[in-house]
Amino acid sequence: MKGRYDDENLKWIPVLILAIFLFPFILKGATSSYKYYLYVLNIAGIYMILTIGLDLLSGFTGLMSLGHAAFLAIGAYSSAILVDQVGIPFELSIFISPVIAGLFGLVIGFPALRIEGMYLGLTTMGFGFIVKRLIIALREWTGGSAGMPVSKATIFGFTINNDWDNYFMIYSFVIISVIIARRIVISKLGRAFMAIRDSEQAAQASGINLAKYKMLSFFISGLFAGFAGVLFAHTSHFISTDHFDILLSIYFIVMVLIGGAGSIYGAVLGTLFIVLMENLFIPLFKDGLAKYIHLEAGDFQAFIFGFIMLLFIIFQPLGLYGMWLKIRIYWKLFPFNPRRRST
Amino acid sequence: MKRYVSIIIMAALAWIRCENRVTSPGVTDTEILIGNIQDLSGPIKELGFLIPSGTNMYLDYINAQGGVHGRQIKMLIEDHGYNPQKAVVAAKKLIEKDQVFALYNVIGTSTTEAIRPILEESGVPLVAPATMSGTMSDLSRKAGHLIFHTDAGYDVQSNVLVDYILEQNANAKIGVVYQDDDYGANVLKGIAEAEERHGITIQREAYQRGATDFVGQTGNLMKGGITDVIIGGIVREPVTIMKTSQAMKYSPHFFGHAPTVDARVGLLAGDAGEGFTSCYFAYLPDSDKSGPALYRELCEKNNVPEKMRGIYHYYGFATAHILVEGLRRAEEYPTREGLINGLETLNNWESGTYPPITFNKNDHAGVEKIMLLQIQGGKQVAITGWLE
Amino acid sequence: MNDVLTGLLQESVSGIALGCIYALIAFGFTLIYRATEVVNFAQGELMMVGAYVNFFFVTQFSGVLGGVNFWVYLFAFAGSIIFAILFGILLDYIINRPLKDEPVFSVIMATISLAIILRSLTAIIAGPISLVPASPFGDNTFNIGSVVISILDISIIIWTIVLMAIFYFFFNKTRWGIAMKATSTDPEAAQLMGIPIKQVYRFVWIFAALVGVIGGVLLAPRMALLDTNISYLGLKAFPAAILGGFGSIPGAVVGGIILGIIETISMGTLSFHFEWVKEINDIIVWIVLIVVLMIRPNGLFGIAKVKRV
Numbered sequence A: 001m002k003g004r005y006d007d008e009n010l011k012w013i014p015v016l017i018l019a020i021f022l023f024p025f026i027l028k029g030a031t032s033s034y035k036y037y038l039y040v041l042n043i044a045g046i047y048m049i050l051t052i053g054l055d056l057l058s059g060f061t062g063l064m065s066l067g068h069a070a071f072l073a074i075g076a077y078s079s080a081i082l083v084d085q086v087g088i089p090f091e092l093s094i095f096i097s098p099v100i101a102g103l104f105g106l107v108i109g110f111p112a113l114r115i116e117g118m119y120l121g122l123t124t125m126g127f128g129f130i131v132k133r134l135i136i137a138l139r140e141w142t143g144g145s146a147g148m149p150v151s152k153a154t155i156f157g158f159t160i161n162n163d164w165d166n167y168f169m170i171y172s173f174v175i176i177s178v179i180i181a182r183r184i185v186i187s188k189l190g191r192a193f194m195a196i197r198d199s200e201q202a203a204q205a206s207g208i209n210l211a212k213y214k215m216l217s218f219f220i221s222g223l224f225a226g227f228a229g230v231l232f233a234h235t236s237h238f239i240s241t242d243h244f245d246i247l248l249s250i251y252f253i254v255m256v257l258i259g260g261a262g263s264i265y266g267a268v269l270g271t272l273f274i275v276l277m278e279n280l281f282i283p284l285f286k287d288g289l290a291k292y293i294h295l296e297a298g299d300f301q302a303f304i305f306g307f308i309m310l311l312f313i314i315f316q317p318l319g320l321y322g323m324w325l326k327i328r329i330y331w332k333l334f335p336f337n338p339r340r341r342s343t
Numbered sequence B: 001m002k003r004y005v006s007i008i009i010m011a012a013l014a015w016i017r018c019e020n021r022v023t024s025p026g027v028t029d030t031e032i033l034i035g036n037i038q039d040l041s042g043p044i045k046e047l048g049f050l051i052p053s054g055t056n057m058y059l060d061y062i063n064a065q066g067g068v069h070g071r072q073i074k075m076l077i078e079d080h081g082y083n084p085q086k087a088v089v090a091a092k093k094l095i096e097k098d099q100v101f102a103l104y105n106v107i108g109t110s111t112t113e114a115i116r117p118i119l120e121e122s123g124v125p126l127v128a129p130a131t132m133s134g135t136m137s138d139l140s141r142k143a144g145h146l147i148f149h150t151d152a153g154y155d156v157q158s159n160v161l162v163d164y165i166l167e168q169n170a171n172a173k174i175g176v177v178y179q180d181d182d183y184g185a186n187v188l189k190g191i192a193e194a195e196e197r198h199g200i201t202i203q204r205e206a207y208q209r210g211a212t213d214f215v216g217q218t219g220n221l222m223k224g225g226i227t228d229v230i231i232g233g234i235v236r237e238p239v240t241i242m243k244t245s246q247a248m249k250y251s252p253h254f255f256g257h258a259p260t261v262d263a264r265v266g267l268l269a270g271d272a273g274e275g276f277t278s279c280y281f282a283y284l285p286d287s288d289k290s291g292p293a294l295y296r297e298l299c300e301k302n303n304v305p306e307k308m309r310g311i312y313h314y315y316g317f318a319t320a321h322i323l324v325e326g327l328r329r330a331e332e333y334p335t336r337e338g339l340i341n342g343l344e345t346l347n348n349w350e351s352g353t354y355p356p357i358t359f360n361k362n363d364h365a366g367v368e369k370i371m372l373l374q375i376q377g378g379k380q381v382a383i384t385g386w387l388e
Numbered sequence C: 001m002n003d004v005l006t007g008l009l010q011e012s013v014s015g016i017a018l019g020c021i022y023a024l025i026a027f028g029f030t031l032i033y034r035a036t037e038v039v040n041f042a043q044g045e046l047m048m049v050g051a052y053v054n055f056f057f058v059t060q061f062s063g064v065l066g067g068v069n070f071w072v073y074l075f076a077f078a079g080s081i082i083f084a085i086l087f088g089i090l091l092d093y094i095i096n097r098p099l100k101d102e103p104v105f106s107v108i109m110a111t112i113s114l115a116i117i118l119r120s121l122t123a124i125i126a127g128p129i130s131l132v133p134a135s136p137f138g139d140n141t142f143n144i145g146s147v148v149i150s151i152l153d154i155s156i157i158i159w160t161i162v163l164m165a166i167f168y169f170f171f172n173k174t175r176w177g178i179a180m181k182a183t184s185t186d187p188e189a190a191q192l193m194g195i196p197i198k199q200v201y202r203f204v205w206i207f208a209a210l211v212g213v214i215g216g217v218l219l220a221p222r223m224a225l226l227d228t229n230i231s232y233l234g235l236k237a238f239p240a241a242i243l244g245g246f247g248s249i250p251g252a253v254v255g256g257i258i259l260g261i262i263e264t265i266s267m268g269t270l271s272f273h274f275e276w277v278k279e280i281n282d283i284i285v286w287i288v289l290i291v292v293l294m295i296r297p298n299g300l301f302g303i304a305k306v307k308r309v
Helices: A012-030 A034-060 A068-086 A090-112 A117-137 A163-186 A188-198 A200-205 A210-236 A246-259 A264-290 A297-315 A319-333 B002-017 B045-064 B084-097 B109-122 B154-168 B182-198 B215-223 B236-247 B263-273 B290-302 B311-329 B336-343 C002-036 C043-065 C070-096 C104-126 C151-173 C175-185 C187-192 C197-222 C228-244 C249-273 C277-295
Strands: B031-038 B072-079 B102-104 B174-179 B203-207 B228-232 B253-256 B277-280 B371-376 B379-382 C141-144 C147-150
Touching: A012 A034, A012 A163, A034 A068, A034 A163, A034 A188, A034 A210, A034 A246, A034 A264, A034 B084, A068 A090, A068 A117, A068 A210, A068 A246, A090 A117, A090 A210, A090 C277, A117 A246, A117 C228, A117 C277, A163 A188, A163 A210, A163 A264, A188 A200, A188 A210, A200 A210, A246 A264, A246 A297, A246 A319, A246 C104, A264 A297, A264 A319, A264 B084, A297 B045, A297 C104, B031 B045, B031 B084, B045 B072, B045 B290, B045 B311, B072 B084, B072 B311, B084 B102, B084 B109, B102 B311, B109 B182, B154 B174, B154 B182, B154 B228, B154 B253, B154 B277, B174 B182, B174 B215, B174 B236, B182 B203, B182 B228, B203 B215, B203 C249, B203 C277, B215 B236, B215 C002, B215 C249, B228 B236, B236 B253, B236 B263, B263 B371, B263 B379, B290 B311, B311 B336, C002 C043, C002 C147, C002 C151, C002 C175, C002 C197, C002 C228, C002 C249, C043 C070, C043 C104, C043 C197, C043 C228, C070 C104, C070 C197, C104 C228, C147 C151, C151 C175, C151 C197, C151 C249, C175 C187, C175 C197, C187 C197, C197 C228, C228 C249, C228 C277, C249 C277
Parallel strands: B031 B072, B031 B102, B174 B203, B174 B228, B228 B253, B253 B277
Antiparallel strands: B277 B371, B371 B379, C141 C147
């Protein structure tokens, strides 16, 4: 009998995991400002966990969400409150807080049973605003719009102190998330999700309970995002409603789509690409350019970012993962590639 | 294929390594690096442009005189777009990559709060954060001993304004219009304190950041019979509220927090803005103190365009005095501790731009007094001395 | 009681004017969505560009004609409209043409990046300092009973009505309008019937740019200061488009006006009488939206599409 992963090339996975954990050591050896690079990678890692969940929802189930920053906020705030005010240990909070975010996922999943497409996208956007408001209104616990400081994470007596520790914690969880998400995708659940995405009517006709699976999709996606939120709160040590902007939600969907919706690796790649580009490459590029010409940094950076994104979409509409697949096919067929029609 | 990739990566890493390292971060024999994080692409990018250019004007002036201890001061500016997350990235970049000596003038409340953990971790001082939140000078908070706050907090301003209003008219009914975010939260903190001290209730009206319509709020103030309105806005809000009130034939006294000092309030509001009273914690750019005089002289010399001159440009100029004085009082070969200790020796120090400033181990709040300015005949006139 | 009524009326007038701006943006969403099923995230930015372009023309023409007068505004308005048409054609070439066979998601992404580009490019060109837009009507107001109405608000309302009437006529009575309707119902069938859908799509983008720019021209004098952040009004107009039902012209107008009124009334009378309303001021429109969608999943005027497997 054929195993689950038989049709895939798995031998690179351990190498990749090893590379992920060795990378900080290389970075530290190479540059004294490694903490900055690690920090950017840490953000990418946290967002990866979220976008993997978002990909399950939007890429696999076909349910648009423009409010995922809200789930991040719920996870972050619940963990901050649970750990710092209620006194629950962090090890427990990483299980409870995502569940809270997941339950909110069910709340927003409920309208999703009736509302479709772009209507749903904008309902979730509204959900994002409502959650932000709710956090401000609960100012006794959350500190309102002034934000709140969060303690450091402690796992089994080991305190996660700095970017170095954060990196290992975050990327361990990223790897776990990728594995879980890939298992979900190839399970019965994942196939049901994809059936719903491809055609709701056909899925229903094949005996898939639409309500159940849509709610489940929102729940799982909320779990991932809430989990990312927990990591976010305890690694940045300060959270405020300004963090969880509507623009962040839009960026999340951009990350998923630029990676290529409907592939877990795509979400990871897309997140890495956007976060690195915004926080690392463009600022460094600007620094390099600033030696020669005087320019106002802010809008110039945004312009470059938008411009690269637009070019990317026009020339690679299938995303990074699609690009990777094309390259792979190209190498496999080499030198017998079908010639491109010159129209 | 893989071998080539790894060679390229190694080469790239080796290149990064070639950057020259400095033993004392940000300080060479000829230069001191200062990091500044401004909003260059977000909701207050106008300030992000004006404030650093005012600062640079003063730093250029100091550098032309030979700098501090023979070192030129150089300021690097990063953008955070009023997003705390990006502020943290920018702070990391400035501290780890660019190796700045100190941070200076980071703008925004939540953004400055967000970089506290980094300051704590790296021990980098932050001089004169460009936010008037009273929480900045709270020494019990994380990295409190590293932050030197110069501005009078919004809460202090609210208190003084309420005191002044009640002094003028003991029967005044006061209303406040606040922005529904961290700015407004700090405004309301002061309002609540004042309510408790005087045993009065103050009518609160909220608006959202970027709101254009104030008919509802103005109508409510009118219905509440409010005689004195405090506007916790920036420029658009006081102008629109005063114009709306004029149209609705409602004429209370209007007061505003420090961001409303901008000269454009008077210009745009026209005769509706007559009598508008705002508060400020530094000498105005057109007063005859030594700081403002130097400001006008430098503006003339550098041909600063008329539309750039004003309260925000001047603010950058004024806070730079504190930074430079701190660097002067740090040792000959400055360390970060030296800067902190140097700033803590300021005792009723006259900068020429601010009223006397005192910092010490137990007090990192600079100016705690404000002055009220009223628009009379389209010009801002000081109507009080320093109020506490 | 009378007091409350006056307050409500006052707020409604202001809310309708604000709602008309929302309606214009929502109408831009609607046009593009109906034809291509793409949600144009750059619609707010189109409006911002319109406001800036109009400001540019006003300053230029007032230099030429010597002082700001009625003709300056008229010429500036005409200039902005010509700009909008050219801009729409440009957008068609940049966004629509290269991505015509790609999934809808890609085009949405393209509009998101277009939004970022427009916002930053405008700021780079115009400089970081806010502009002071001039109003052709000054601060003039008139009274009906005790309700104060500004002439600017009335002009916004009239312009919106005129525009909507023109578009309504265009879509229902002219050949091109009917061609557009046909294309949005079924592009393939329309193409088979000999409708040049490429031109139809170009028209759609031109119209979207046109309503965006006109919205900007109308809105700018209502703001005391003009900066690039007014583009975020586009996000606020989303619920208007959704509430009316994406793809319906009367829906966009009604949705916009309802939202405008809800917004001003909740800020005003409601929060005066009920303290807790202050907490939900900025989300009340979203709450209304979600409630409406729960009852009518396709908005007030939307028509459910029949799906086949």
